[in-house]
Amino acid sequence: MGAGNKRIMTLLLCDTNFLMKVTTEPLPELAGFLADSGLELVTLQKIETELKGLEQSKNRSTARNARSALRSLDTHIVNMLKYRPGSSEKTDADALLVDFAAHSKNRVVVATLDHSLLSILERKRLPYLTLRNNRPFFRTFESATYLLDKGPK
Numbered sequence: 001m002g003a004g005n006k007r008i009m010t011l012l013l014c015d016t017n018f019l020m021k022v023t024t025e026p027l028p029e030l031a032g033f034l035a036d037s038g039l040e041l042v043t044l045q046k047i048e049t050e051l052k053g054l055e056q057s058k059n060r061s062t063a064r065n066a067r068s069a070l071r072s073l074d075t076h077i078v079n080m081l082k083y084r085p086g087s088s089e090k091t092d093a094d095a096l097l098v099d100f101a102a103h104s105k106n107r108v109v110v111a112t113l114d115h116s117l118l119s120i121l122e123r124k125r126l127p128y129l130t131l132r133n134n135r136p137f138f139r140t141f142e143s144a145t146y147l148l149d150k151g152p153k
Helices: 014-023 029-035 045-055 060-075 092-102 115-124
Strands: 009-013 040-044 079-081 107-111 126-133 137-138 144-146
Touching: 009 029, 009 092, 014 040, 014 045, 014 060, 014 126, 040 045, 040 092, 045 060, 045 079, 045 092, 092 107, 092 115, 115 126
Parallel strands: 009 040, 009 107, 040 079, 107 126
Antiparallel strands: 126 137, 137 144
């Protein structure tokens, strides 16, 4: 296959907390956006490992949310990515997400609720999807928009 045949895809790279939130509290406008966006839903094996650890939590809510997110991996995540750029198993999942997004040949949008990760993505000008006031917020650095207009109060 020649270089001209490779198709650049846009990946929505989901982190642990994002998966736990959207699988336990689905947002119809997010589902609509994803269906229309052409984004391929992916995550890293490290995220699956984190979810399996959280599934063993003594906090019932955390364990239940992690179980729900793990079930969603089987049905909604198109691709589970193995990504270890010369790092050890102990590498932080957030660092792997940022590194993958920054160095992928594909366009990557990181889906997260983690404020420290959002701050890093902002500094590095990497696109992301998050929730603000329980509304999906998509930031590309060419634009930023809520996926749903706020309705009347």
